[in-house]
Amino acid sequence: MAHQATSEAKGDRMATQLRRAGLRPTRQRVALGRILFARGHRHICAEDLHEEAQGSDVRVSLATIYNTLHQFTAVGLLREVAIDGGRTYFDTNVTDHHHFFVEDEGRLIDLDGDIAISKLPDPPEGMTISAVEVVVRVRRNQV
Numbered sequence: 001m002a003h004q005a006t007s008e009a010k011g012d013r014m015a016t017q018l019r020r021a022g023l024r025p026t027r028q029r030v031a032l033g034r035i036l037f038a039r040g041h042r043h044i045c046a047e048d049l050h051e052e053a054q055g056s057d058v059r060v061s062l063a064t065i066y067n068t069l070h071q072f073t074a075v076g077l078l079r080e081v082a083i084d085g086g087r088t089y090f091d092t093n094v095t096d097h098h099h100f101f102v103e104d105e106g107r108l109i110d111l112d113g114d115i116a117i118s119k120l121p122d123p124p125e126g127m128t129i130s131a132v133e134v135v136v137r138v139r140r141n142q143v
Contacts (some may be wrong), residue, residue: 021075031058032068036078043081043095049090065132081108083135098134111136
């Protein structure tokens with residue numbers, strides 16, 4: 001009974017967070033939001049979230065997962081990190097920060113600390129730079 005009450009409270013908190021972000025708290029959005037944010041800050045791709053949802057008895061299509069991730073990104077609940085256009089990760093940490101991408105593991109790691117960029121190009125006329133995102137690609141040393 002206590003577990004059910006805790007689950008309902010988490011669902012209520014997620015529904016409130018979705019409403020504040022301007023999204024209708026549908027059953028699927030609430031369930032996916034609970035799965036996404038239950039473990040704190042992390043990076044996840046749509047396929048992995050789909051697998052986690054299936055493992056939690058949340059039955060949703062991969063298309064619904066993609067739609068939900070993009071909706072959450074559009075309202076600022078997630079941050080999208082595209083790697084080579086071939087793989088997109090969604091970050092629950094929406095603050096400005098950079099990443100390491102571990103190539104041989106397909107894994108993102110938050111890059112702690114500052115990065116110095118000595119000179120950015122001037123943006124095209126009539127435009128302003130809104131953000132700079134750095135992904136440092138790494139791989140394990142060969143032994």
